[in-house]
Amino acid sequence: MRNKNIQTEVDAWFLYQKLAEHEPDATIAKVFRQMSEIEKSHAEAFVKQENMSAEDLTRPSWRAKTLNTIGKIFGYDYVLGVLMDTEKSIANAVITTKRKNKQKITGSEASHVNILRTILEKETKVTGTQLSKFESRHRSVGGNAIRAAVLGGNDGLVSNFSLVMGIAGATAGQQGVLLAGLAGLLAGALSMSLGEWISVKSSQELYENQMQIEMEELETNPEGEMKELALIYMAKGIPEDQAQQMAADIMKNKSHAHEILIKEELGINAEELKGSAVEAAVYSFILFAIGAIIPVLPFIFTSGMKAVLISVLASAVGLFLIGAAITLFTGKNVWYSGLRQVMFGLAAAAITFGIGKLIGVSIAG
CATH class of the missing domain: 1.20.1260 (Ferritin)
Structure with a gap:
């Protein structure tokens, strides 16, 4: 320690x-x-x-x-x-x-x-x-894009790995696995991208409305906004004279004052609202698809239990790498985080494989 x-x-x-x-x-x-x-x-x-x-x-x-x-x-x-x-x-x-x-x-x-x-x-x-x-x-806490990359890839890998193993359990890795895997990839990626688009767009609309209200307050009561800004700085421990001078300097430029006020009062960074919802959706689609394709790839080239085993190995490697990448945010041990990710991913796949096996046996019977 x-x-x-x-x-x-x-x-x-x-x-x-x-x-x-x-x-x-x-x-x-x-x-x-x-x-x-x-x-x-x-x-x-x-x-x-x-x-x-x-x-x-x-x-x-x-x-x-x-x-x-x-x-x-x-x-x-x-x-x-x-x-x-x-x-x-x-x-x-x-x-x-x-x-x-x-x-x-x-x-x-x-x-x-x-x-x-x-x-x-x-x-x-x-x-x-x-x-x-x-x-x-x-x-x-910058790096939201990097977090999204790791988590998006993880969602795609775990969800499609579980789906593929469920179908493989029911069919012994034969018919339908590749089709189901590709369908799962497409459905999941579309769902993720649509969710991301809605999330970004709704956040932008909400913040834009709040920013408009703040601008109206600034135009109708600039003295009150200046006092409010000075109080915010004083609450942070800045001496009263310095806080008032800082607020007065900021209020000399209305657009600049508006930018500072929405940051200080609302916690909104105007720069972060310039991102495109469409770009975010495409980004989310690609990240999910990258993770989701890993367990499917072996079934493109082979089939049966051989494809199942290769899929498990490839997915385990992918899960470990994702777990290792997560340590960039958490600071945890790479081996601990990577193996934990592998364990949970394999557990989810084992459950769906077992359920698929039971369903396959009952249908065959």
Whole structure:
């Protein structure tokens, strides 16, 4: 556990460094550098506790390096989101342990969750735009597209694997398996894409309505909105004079003020609403189909129990890879997460195979 703590701190140290290197805003970059130094000091403290030398500090893990690569491709907002999730998980674990052991909860347990905002707010030159920009990043916990990719592929693989095994159980891997598998792929992918389209479209319409209401309030009562914005900043711990100045600066530009207000009051990031519902639907269709085709492929080239066994092996590999990919979000052990995914996937397939076998026997009888 202690070695895991050291690795966690080293990874955070490494990732905050990368965030600082790729952050165009000088103030926020400074915050990330400070956070990197804090994480470095934590790692060194753990090493000292273990009577190890500074040279014994571990290198960044494969997970941290993978996250850095993802950051280069998809943007570093995702990396910040993962770091915030990790900090929250650690804080919750510490609080749970203290409660179990009837230890006093001091409030410092969740300090890492708030420390980024605290450092930023202590910057005397911080602007409302910078604060809003930072908070919208970690609130959105970037990487929704990556999560969707993993979960979409998992849904396609598990559901179609179970369907294929059910039909294979009823027919001994002969007639109808390929047709059923392809039908399941198409039906599932269409259902997922339609659901994604409805989800994105309805969210956009809801937020657009709320944004319109906020604009009307801004036009009819700008003084009230400025006071409200100042109060929001004061509630975050920013001194009253600084909060009022930040609010006044923001209100000089109506469109900019509207953007900040919807972020601060409603938690809406206007940039996230620019995504196309059609693109999201197509993306969802493709991801589901990629997962769903894996258990079907062997039946294209062969049949019978040979195809069933190959399908099981291919699906098991796919399930393990999905479980391993999930550790990018959870930070859990790759083998644990991968094998757990395989176990549950195989269990679902075994159940449907058994039911299919019973149905096949009863029909034959």
